[in-house]
Amino acid sequence: MIKKIGVLTSGGDAPGMNAAISAVIKTAAAKGIKPYVVREGYKGLVNNWIEEVDVNFASEIISRGGTVIGSARFPEFKEEEVRKIAVANLKKIGIDALVVIGGDGSYQGAEKLTNMGINCIGLPGTIDNDIVSSDYTIGFDTALNTVVRSIDAIRDTMNSHNRCAVVEIMGNDCGDLTLYAAKVTGAEVFSTKESFLTEKQIVNEVVRLAKEKKRSVIVAIAEKIYPCANELAKKIEEASKYITRATVLGHIQRGGIPSAMDRYLAISSGIFAVEKLAENLGGLYIGMSDNKLIARDIKSTLNLPKPDKSKEYNEIRTINKV
Numbered sequence: 001m002i003k004k005i006g007v008l009t010s011g012g013d014a015p016g017m018n019a020a021i022s023a024v025i026k027t028a029a030a031k032g033i034k035p036y037v038v039r040e041g042y043k044g045l046v047n048n049w050i051e052e053v054d055v056n057f058a059s060e061i062i063s064r065g066g067t068v069i070g071s072a073r074f075p076e077f078k079e080e081e082v083r084k085i086a087v088a089n090l091k092k093i094g095i096d097a098l099v100v101i102g103g104d105g106s107y108q109g110a111e112k113l114t115n116m117g118i119n120c121i122g123l124p125g126t127i128d129n130d131i132v133s134s135d136y137t138i139g140f141d142t143a144l145n146t147v148v149r150s151i152d153a154i155r156d157t158m159n160s161h162n163r164c165a166v167v168e169i170m171g172n173d174c175g176d177l178t179l180y181a182a183k184v185t186g187a188e189v190f191s192t193k194e195s196f197l198t199e200k201q202i203v204n205e206v207v208r209l210a211k212e213k214k215r216s217v218i219v220a221i222a223e224k225i226y227p228c229a230n231e232l233a234k235k236i237e238e239a240s241k242y243i244t245r246a247t248v249l250g251h252i253q254r255g256g257i258p259s260a261m262d263r264y265l266a267i268s269s270g271i272f273a274v275e276k277l278a279e280n281l282g283g284l285y286i287g288m289s290d291n292k293l294i295a296r297d298i299k300s301t302l303n304l305p306k307p308d309k310s311k312e313y314n315e316i317r318t319i320n321k322v
Contacts, residue, residue, distance in 0.1 A: 001278070002119075005034070005277060007024045007025070007035070010100060011125075012127070014137070014138055014143070014254065015065045015127070015262055018065070019258060019266035021058070021068070022270070023274075025055065031274065035053055036052050036095055037057075039070050040069075045086035046089070090118055096118070096119065098118055099121055099277070100123070101138070103128070108298075119281065119282025119283070121281070124287060124288075125137065127140055127254055129174055131285075138269065139258070141259045143177060144180050150247070162242070164244040166233045167187075167218060168221050168246065168248040169181060169222055179309065187220040188206075189202055189217065190316075190317075193225055194310075195309075202221075203236055204239075206236050207240045210241060232246065233245055268293060283298050
């Protein structure tokens with residue numbers, strides 16, 4: 001029977017991380033296991049920024065955005081000698097197991113720690129929804145709602161003044177935020193890494209819409225696939241004669257109070273993770289598949305192919321271009 005469990009957040013913050021932390025702490029306490037938090041992710045493991053917490057701490061953070069225990073990118077953790085310091089710190093305190101909340105990079109660290117004698121379980125915390133082995137990730141729903149509210153607000157002004165807007169959306173290498181937002185807001189043009197349109201294709205499509213007297217146009221683009229959203233807006237304006245402005249949503253998408261669905265996923269995942277650790281299992285990733293929580297081997301999750309969403313892209317483009 002394990003006696004002490006730690007929890008850390010790694011990589012980019014995501015709404016719902018605090019709810020997951022809260023669930024881990026409360027579930028551990030209910031099972032008679034002492035809960036600990038690690039501040040600043042894997043960096044905190046190495047620097048021994050580890051502290052015991054209680055259910056009062058858990059109750060105070062459940063609805064807060066971001067991660068109250070901090071997160072940091074720490075590439076040095078790839079080095080075995082660095083990880084040995086982390087393991088020594090955990091063993092000195094007597095922590096038997098660790099819940100890691102983050103993305104694929106975080107899971108790689110969790111897998112390595114498991115191989116070094118500290119059972120770890122990963123939870124999917126990222127707004128990008130880029131963890132293939134889970135239908136949805138903690139933070140995606142909240143971020144999507146932020147994007148949708150933003151596009152809806154921008155649409156009001158575009159409609160009022162007969163204009164076009166370029167909206168840049170986060171997602172790193174995954175276009176789900178852009179695809180889902182385009183679907184539910186009716187964005188006339190959208191482009192992601194998975195279904196890429198050249199700048200010329202975007203401009204030509206907006207020109208076509210201008211000729212059809214479309215009152216307003218939203219061009220939704222995923223981040224990092226064009227040199228500059230403002231420059232793209234200028235090209236659209238010059239060709240279509242729509243007054244066109246770019247809005248880069250940026251980190252507003254990562255913050256904010258987590259939605260009910262993100263809290264539900266986070267809390268359910270946190271409970272499930274502690275239950276698995278209590279069974280002396282490690283090297284696992286908790287994901288949502290067909291509306292059920294499942295535990296998979298971390299290594300297998302890192303090698304799953306990305307789902308093909310080309311049919312959905314084509315369907316929405318056909319509908320939204322009308």
